[in-house]
Amino acid sequence: xxxxxxxxxxxxxxxxxxxxxxxxxxxxxxxxxxxxxxxxxxxxxxxxxxxxxxxxxxxxxxxxxxxxxxxxxxxxxxxxxxxxxxxxxxxxxxxxxxxxxxxxxxxxxxxxxxxxxxxxxxxxxxxxxxxxxxxxxxxxxxxxxxxxxxxxxxxxxxxxxxxxxxxxxxxxxxxxxxxxxxxxxxxxxxxxxxxxxxxxxxxxxxxxxxxxxxxxxxxxxxxxxxxxxxxxxxxxxxxxxxxxxxxxxxxxxxxxxxxxxxxxxxxx
Amino acid sequence: xxxxxxxxxxxxxxxxxxxxxxxxxxxxxxxxxxxxxxxxxxxxxxxxxxxxxxxxxxxxxxxxxxxxxxxxxxxxxxxxxxxxxxxxxxxxxxxxxxxxxxxxxxxxxxxxxxxxxxxxxxxxxxxxxxxxxxxxxxxxxxxxxxxxxxxxxxxxxxxxxxxxxxxxxxxxxxxxxxxxxxxxxxxxxxxxxxxxxxxxxxxxxxxxxxxxxxxxxxxxxxxxxxxxxxxxxxxxxxxxxxxxxxxxxxxxxxxxxxxxxxxxxxxxxxxxxxxxxxxxxxx
Numbered sequence: 001x002x003x004x005x006x007x008x009x010x011x012x013x014x015x016x017x018x019x020x021x022x023x024x025x026x027x028x029x030x031x032x033x034x035x036x037x038x039x040x041x042x043x044x045x046x047x048x049x050x051x052x053x054x055x056x057x058x059x060x061x062x063x064x065x066x067x068x069x070x071x072x073x074x075x076x077x078x079x080x081x082x083x084x085x086x087x088x089x090x091x092x093x094x095x096x097x098x099x100x101x102x103x104x105x106x107x108x109x110x111x112x113x114x115x116x117x118x119x120x121x122x123x124x125x126x127x128x129x130x131x132x133x134x135x136x137x138x139x140x141x142x143x144x145x146x147x148x149x150x151x152x153x154x155x156x157x158x159x160x161x162x163x164x165x166x167x168x169x170x171x172x173x174x175x176x177x178x179x180x181x182x183x184x185x186x187x188x189x190x191x192x193x194x195x196x197x198x199x200x201x202x203x204x205x206x207x208x209x210x211x212x213x214x215x216x217x218x219x220x221x222x223x224x225x226x227x228x229x230x231x232x233x234x235x236x237x238x239x240x241x242x243x244x245x246x247x248x249x250x251x252x253x254x255x256x257x258x259x260x261x262x263x264x265x266x267x268x
Numbered sequence: 269x270x271x272x273x274x275x276x277x278x279x280x281x282x283x284x285x286x287x288x289x290x291x292x293x294x295x296x297x298x299x300x301x302x303x304x305x306x307x308x309x310x311x312x313x314x315x316x317x318x319x320x321x322x323x324x325x326x327x328x329x330x331x332x333x334x335x336x337x338x339x340x341x342x343x344x345x346x347x348x349x350x351x352x353x354x355x356x357x358x359x360x361x362x363x364x365x366x367x368x369x370x371x372x373x374x375x376x377x378x379x380x381x382x383x384x385x386x387x388x389x390x391x392x393x394x395x396x397x398x399x400x401x402x403x404x405x406x407x408x409x410x411x412x413x414x415x416x417x418x419x420x421x422x423x424x425x426x427x428x429x430x431x432x433x434x435x436x437x438x439x440x441x442x443x444x445x446x447x448x449x450x451x452x453x454x455x456x457x458x459x460x461x462x463x464x465x466x467x468x469x470x471x472x473x474x475x476x477x478x479x480x481x482x483x484x485x486x487x488x489x490x491x492x493x494x495x496x497x498x499x500x501x502x503x504x505x506x507x508x509x510x511x512x513x514x515x516x517x518x519x520x521x522x523x524x525x526x527x528x529x530x531x532x533x534x535x536x537x538x539x540x541x542x543x544x545x546x547x548x549x550x551x
Binding site for chain 1 (some may be wrong): 364371376382383533
């Protein structure tokens with residue numbers, strides 16, 4: 001059952017967005033977030049929406065699949081909307097009993113809902129079209145300049161990719177330990193929350209011990225294969241910007257500029 | 269010149285109690301002399317705790333001897349500057365396939381070693397192709413290691429070592445966690461490396477059936493090399509092996525029992541075919 005969890009929600013298909021350099025996609029997501037917050041009026045939102053729709057179409061990821069990722073933040077979205085709706089002071093539109101809904105409140109609520117939705121969909125495109133591995137590669141290269149101020153960028157990226165590699169293995173192991181403990185009468189499913197948390201101890205202790213043992217083994221195997229940090233290391237799949245990446249950057253900057261210019265409040 | 273040589277190699281583990289006081293010293297490897305030539309297939313046998321894995325880790329400069337010395341291709345493992353050259357010369361495959369595969373895609377894992385050595389990108393790809401083809405895993409290059417069987421994972425690990433172009437490959441109980449078909453796959457790959465690529469192979473195992481093809485067998489017990497010779501020489505001493513709590517291959521045991529009952533069968537029968545011939549000769 002635990003084994004069915006798929007990691008990094010990568011959607012396998014071949015599209016223009018899939019083929020973009022991971023660095024382009026990471027910076028693209030960043031540009032898009034800035035764009036959303038620059039939009040102050042309907043036109044601004046329309047520009048951001050147009051950009052988003054274009055990306056979704058180009059990525060060939062079914063829209064249904066994308067919306068699935070939205071479910072997780074539905075509660076957050078609802079809370080934000082309700083609070084904005086009820087707590088913003090201003091010109092009262094409707095009121096019953098003690099609840100007042102203001103014009104500003106309605107406006108804020110709609111804006112917030114749109115921003116959050118765009119944010120999730122926008123970053124979703126990145127994770128759906130990029131394998132976790134190239135994502136860490138891209139991050140390492142993008143943050144490369146930080147090495148000058150002694151930030152261990154390569155090590156962090158290596159840790160991320162090792163973590164990703166071991167998550168399925170540890171999940172499988174959890175499953176195995178759980179079954180072994182259940183066979184000996186452990187009960188994970190009943191009782192109140194404290195009882196259940198306590199029941200997890202015989203699961204977590206062996207899991208953590210085994211994780212440490214694996215870490216030791218892996219470190220030895222990496223050393224045996226001459227791993228010594230990024231000193232003198234070459235790349236099997238070096239990252240190269242292609243023409244399409246430059247075009248993508250151009251489109252992104254254009255969207256941002258358009259949003260800043262046309263999305264100002266005075267145009268409303 | 270010998271590829272791997274050791275003189276009076278001794279390694280001691282210091283056991284400590286919870287306060288860090290020395291409780292005792294365990295001699296894991298005790299004055300072992302090795303002399304392994306280029307192109308040989310060496311098998312090291314021994315039951316758990318006999319020191320065979322500890323010995324193997326010295327060949328790769330993962331452990332350093334407490335006393336004595338090890339030379340790999342003429343380089344002393346104590347020389348710190350040579351560590352990476354030694355590790356490239358003598359590659360190592362470990363027991364647990366899950367804990368040594370680092371890439372999330374088969375080809376990326378095989379490329380990990382060459383990447384560390386600073387091999388140019390084009391050559392990494394040709395090395396990856398060549399090594400995956402050697403172990404017969406080329407069709408799986410785009411797969412995730414998590415979806416492979418144990419034997420396949422272990423072959424990927426072997427490919428990862430071959431891609432570094434070592435002169436010698438040390439396999440530290442590569443089959444201990446595998447099912448019989450996985451074991452067969454891995455041993456076949458190891459033999460092919462020795463036969464076709466002329467690579468020196470050091471196989472550490474406790475499965476007797478895996479070593480009958482070796483050029484030389486070393487049997488270890490409590491840190492010492494207690495027997496050595498060709499598989500035929502070693503397996504003809506059934507009584508001594510039993511004393512060391514080691515099994516002999518079933519065919520050898522059967523031949524031994526038959527001989528004890530008075531049949532005229534030579535010592536050290538290793539394969540079913542040999543036994544059939546020997547019995548035919550008796551009639």
